[in-house]
Amino acid sequence: MNPLIIVVMAVAALAISTFFTYRFCRPDSVVYILDHPNERSLHVRPVPRGGGLAILIAMAVCGAAVALFYPARGLAGMGLGALIVAVVSFLDDRHSITPAGRFVAHVAASAVILYSGFFLHGLEIPGMSWDWPPIAGAVLSAVFIVWMINLYNFMDGMDGFAGGMAVFGFTVFAVLGWMAGHDAFFIISLIIAASSAGFLVFNFPPARIFMGDIGSSTLGLLVAAFSLWGARSGEIAPCPLTLTLVYFFSQL
Numbered sequence: 499m500n501p502l503i504i505v506v507m508a509v510a511a512l513a514i515s516t517f518f519t520y521r522f523c524r525p526d527s528v529v530y531i532l533d534h535p536n537e538r539s540l541h542v543r544p545v546p547r548g549g550g551l552a553i554l555i556a557m558a559v560c561g562a563a564v565a566l567f568y569p570a571r572g573l574a575g576m577g578l579g580a581l582i583v584a585v586v587s588f589l590d591d592r593h594s595i596t597p598a599g600r601f602v603a604h605v606a607a608s609a610v611i612l613y614s615g616f617f618l619h620g621l622e623i624p625g626m627s628w629d630w631p632p633i634a635g636a637v638l639s640a641v642f643i644v645w646m647i648n649l650y651n652f653m654d655g656m657d658g659f660a661g662g663m664a665v666f667g668f669t670v671f672a673v674l675g676w677m678a679g680h681d682a683f684f685i686i687s688l689i690i691a692a693s694s695a696g697f698l699v700f701n702f703p704p705a706r707i708f709m710g711d712i713g714s715s716t717l718g719l720l721v722a723a724f725s726l727w728g729a730r731s732g733e734i735a736p737c738p739l740t741l742t743l744v745y746f747f748s749q750l
Contacts, residue, residue, distance in 0.1 A: 515552050527548065531546060531592060547707065550712040554580075556692070578610050586604075608640040650663075671728070
């Protein structure tokens with residue numbers, strides 16, 4: 499892979515995300531939505547929660563450019579699944595969609611991911627290989643995707659946490675993709691990490707902005723989808739996801 503392309507895409511994703519996050523912090527922004535403190539909140543003053551849109555804009559722009567040079571099977575489906583979750587989450591941020599409505603959207607997005615070929619066919623750990631029937635693999639993968647969407651969403655109200663985990667997790671994915679020679683996996687993971695870093699500039703304690711559902715839910719879907727993508731390729735094990743979740747739970 500051309501090192502110049504890598505640097506340009508990473509810097510562009512960081513710059514685009516930083517610029518739009520800054521814009522969405524401002525009260526005159528068209529997506530300025532305040533997250534008011536409640537009994538579960540860790541912040542004591544209203545904080546805007548549209549930062550996730552800045553991450554998605556940077557990901558979409560740079561990811562589309564990369565896809566022209568490094569096409570990969572199933573990426574269009576992954577993008578569609580992410581779009582479904584992003585749209586429903588944005589509407590939820592603005593108008594509060596019922597839990598049932600969100601669940602239906604999450605299941606639909608997971609179905610698109612599965613249809614694109616991203617699901618587990620079995621489990622392989624050192625010394626053991628366990629093959630599953632296709633239907634079992636599909637059901638378990640769908641549950642995993644929906645669970646990750648909601649788990650990541652739960653972490654958004656903690657200053658620097660969800661953004662920091664996105665930078666850490668997708669950087670690990672990028673390193674694994676690079677080690678495996680999986681160009682598309684590597685560069686897109688790097689773009690997501692850089693996009694999340696741009697948001698994190700304004701999310702460090704005390705946070706000036708949160709992701710909102712549009713960011714946290716979509717990133718949760720992408721964590722699950724990339725784990726399944728790595729497992730499908732046979733070159734990248736989903737172990738980093740397990741390590742990420744262990745870290746998540748250690749902070750609760």
